[in-house]
Amino acid sequence: xxxxxxxxxxxxxxxxxxxxxxxxxxxxxxxxxxxxxxxxxxxxxxxxxxxxxxxxxxxxxxxxxxxxxxxxxxxxxxxxxxxxxxxxxxxxxxxxxxxxxxxxxxxxxx
Amino acid sequence: xxxxxxxxxxxxxxxxxxxxxxxxxxxxxxxxxxxxxxxxxxxxxxxxxxxxxxxxxxxxxxxxxxxxxxxxxxxxxxxxxxxxxxxxxxxxxxxxxxxxxxxxxxxxxxxxxx
Numbered sequence: 001x002x003x004x005x006x007x008x009x010x011x012x013x014x015x016x017x018x019x020x021x022x023x024x025x026x027x028x029x030x031x032x033x034x035x036x037x038x039x040x041x042x043x044x045x046x047x048x049x050x051x052x053x054x055x056x057x058x059x060x061x062x063x064x065x066x067x068x069x070x071x072x073x074x075x076x077x078x079x080x081x082x083x084x085x086x087x088x089x090x091x092x093x094x095x096x097x098x099x100x101x102x103x104x105x106x107x108x109x110x
Numbered sequence: 111x112x113x114x115x116x117x118x119x120x121x122x123x124x125x126x127x128x129x130x131x132x133x134x135x136x137x138x139x140x141x142x143x144x145x146x147x148x149x150x151x152x153x154x155x156x157x158x159x160x161x162x163x164x165x166x167x168x169x170x171x172x173x174x175x176x177x178x179x180x181x182x183x184x185x186x187x188x189x190x191x192x193x194x195x196x197x198x199x200x201x202x203x204x205x206x207x208x209x210x211x212x213x214x215x216x217x218x219x220x221x222x223x224x
Contacts, residue, residue, distance in 0.1 A: 042217060098213075099169070102150070
């Protein structure tokens with residue numbers, strides 16, 4: 001199956017800083033999503049982005065499908081951005097399963 | 111619109127006991143999923159369903175059974191709980207598979223097996 005690697009595993013930043021989170025995947029994907037899990041455990045979908053670039057406020061994401069990676073950018077970080085960010089992918093085969101990376105834990109200090 | 115709800119929120123079981131986790135969605139979604147999340151790890155797919163009356167195995171299906179008798183409900187059963195099944199269980203749903211379809215997650219069920 002597809003392997004998903006996220007980096008860095010942990011990131012500690014001061015409020016106001018910018019950050020880039022990376023997701024590498026080992027095969028072509030039909031579906032790539034970024035999720036945020038807040039400190040209370042709630043999972044929220046951020047982007048559906050199997051290719052191209054999307055922006056939503058201070059967050060943006062870019063997936064370069066031909067090079068098998070995706071980047072999540074967070075600008076002007078706020079303490080509410082803290083939590084774990086997951087990348088999840090799914091291959092083209094009808095038998096493909098959704099595979100999550102192990103996540104990047106982001107801590108924003110006030 | 112309640113979205114995706116899960117029952118119960120927390121449960122403690124003894125080894126060998128059985129239980130059923132209930133997931134309900136009110137968005138008329140076709141696809142539903144059960145995941146488990148262990149400390150420091152991402153989510154792993156247990157079972158999923160592509161529509162009422164269908165189920166399929168995910169990445170880690172052993173020790174679990176599921177049923178999708180109604181479109182809005184997806185049940186996850188543990189017939190004989192083991193300590194290795196201590197985890198947080200998340201249910202999710204999506205309208206369809208693939209193009210432009212995002213998953214919506216429930217709040218999770220924390221299960222402790224002693």
